[in-house]
Amino acid sequence: MSHWFDTITLWLEANPQWLGLSIFVIACLECLAVAGIVIPGTVVLFTLAVLAGSGSLPLWQTLLLAYSGGLLGDAISYALGRRFHQNIRGLPVLRDHPEWLSGAENYFQRYGVVSLLVGRYIGPLRPMLPLVAGMLDMPFVRFALVSLLAAAGWAVAYMLPGWATGAAMRLPLPEGFWSAAGIVAAAIALMLLIVIHSSLREQRGATAISAALSGSLLIGLLIGWPHLDTLDQGLMTLIQEQRGPAMDSLVLLVTGLANFGTQVAAGVLLTLLLLLCRRQAAALFVTCCMLGTALCNTGLKHLLARARPEVLLQPLETYSLPSGHSSAAFALFLALGILAGRGAPARTRLTWLLLACLPALLIALSRVYLGVHWPTDVLAGALLAGCVCAASLALLQRRAPMAPLGARVWWLILPATLALLSGVSLWSLPEAIQQYRY
Incomplete structure (x- = not known):
């Protein structure tokens, strides 16, 4: 995994035109059911934000791409839960790791709408809660409104530190x-x-x-x-x-x-x-x-x-x-x-x-x-x-x-x-x- 990550980073440094798409895709995967638990999305997003701050992308574009990708990941997860309902438990990965779904389901049933806001910052829960919301038939309009708000705060919290680090490394700062x-x-x-x-x-x-x-x-x-x-x-x-x-x-x-x-x-x-x-x-x-x-x-x-x-x-x-x-x-x-x-x-x-x-x-x-x-x-x-x-x-x-x-x-x-x-x-x-x- 480390060798693969270093290779991708070096390639993006040489091909900055693909950086925006990479931020969008990784943000989507980080918020996508199951995938967000498997991939080291937090580390990858921070690295991509550093590359963006080094001169490849302005701050507003970096935040917008991460925000849009996160929203797409939420929407796909919600749609999967709404489509398969309880049958989602039979999928190969979730069948082997039932605790991923049960933990998110217990959290959602305990805190309701609030869980989608708070759970956004708890790694194992973030990609699973939209799936559970769809599985338990949460109204789409309510889910969408909460997701729009939660994804905005998440994009700022996850991308701003990395982007600022990259920009600080680029500029001729005082001794x-x-x-x-x-x-x-x-x-x-x-x-x-x-x-x-x-x-x-x-x-x-x-x-x-x-x-x-x-x-x-x-x-x-x-x-x-x-x-x-x-x-x-x-x-x-x-x-x-x-x-x-x-x-x-x-x-x-x-x-x-x-x-x-x-x-x-x-x-x-x-x-x-x-x-x-x-x-x-x-x-x-x-x-x-x-x-x-x-x-x-x-x-x-x-x-x-x-x-x-x-x-x-x-x-x-x-x-x-x-x-x-x-x-x-x-x-x-x-x-x-x-x-x-x-x-x-x-x-x-x-x-x-x-x-x-x-x-x-x-x-x-x-x-x-x-x-x-x-x-x-x-x-x-x-x-x-x-x-x-x-x-x-x-x-x-x-x-x-x-x-x-x-x-x-x-x-x-x-x-x-x-x-x-x-x-x-x-x-x-x-x-x-x-x-x-x-």
Whole structure:
């Protein structure tokens, strides 16, 4: 397998015109029933993304090809399940490995539609869940809507790191970039490993550990950001290279989701809806997360007084560190992710947090793309929100765990909150186009 993989990689380097098709096909196979378990799709996709980032394909094409391939794999798996139903168990490979199908079936019956979102990031379940959805006659429209959303987050999570790595290797980056990037990446990886380990072992102080680690890393970043200038300059160059009129409008829509007025409206709406549903503890938790993050962010900005990058024609007059958009987005979506995981096993809780971080990460990256924040600004915003959210949860669960919200509550709060965010972002788009000219 290793020799075959090396041969294909070398061939694609010599024939980059086939790279796009390869990304599409491998993404399809990675999400295709049975095939996604057999082939090392994650490793192959990362390698293809590195090749794409080295200059063969722009980022939007790489993400679009992976997204389309993943959707096709989902659709084929669903169609197979819908066509054969229970007879699918008699196929040669599934007959020899019944645990592949039974595990996905149990997960689907336990979590329903949610399993298609969460299971997308759990290797053995990803290719089998669409098959099970078809086998159990899940309505096609519902499956398609969930698949469209799940495949988008999956494409970003699986392709963006590899593409960024390839692009960073291609560009003439400042001296000291890789050492600074290595230190920051190692610190974040160590924090995540400790948090994941303590959560999976169900340690009593796992939430407090998460808050302490996020806070410690944030303090280190706030003290050491002057020494990370090469990292900021290099990443800013990498991301600014992707700017173009077509991408600007989309990025402005994304960044508008975390404008101050939008976040205030979303926070108030979410809190009122939770109070209406008699979920006082959840409402208090959301308030602590969003209000606490906003107050800390404002104080730190004025304390540090870091200047913004000089990219815009009319630079913003406010300070840069930490990023308010980044901290607000992570506070909102992390709060939703934490609430979604209440009462679930540790692996499911962690997966919900991963899902919650994806839209917040896109908003954070949009600030660097627009040239109004340094990369360390958005990282500081994410760490600040993570610290406040974890500390708030630890304080509120001192006596008893927070109760799950229930499906009816989610069907009320989630569509209303997302509709508000999207509506306000669209409404403010013309003003944003004028504000973020470069």
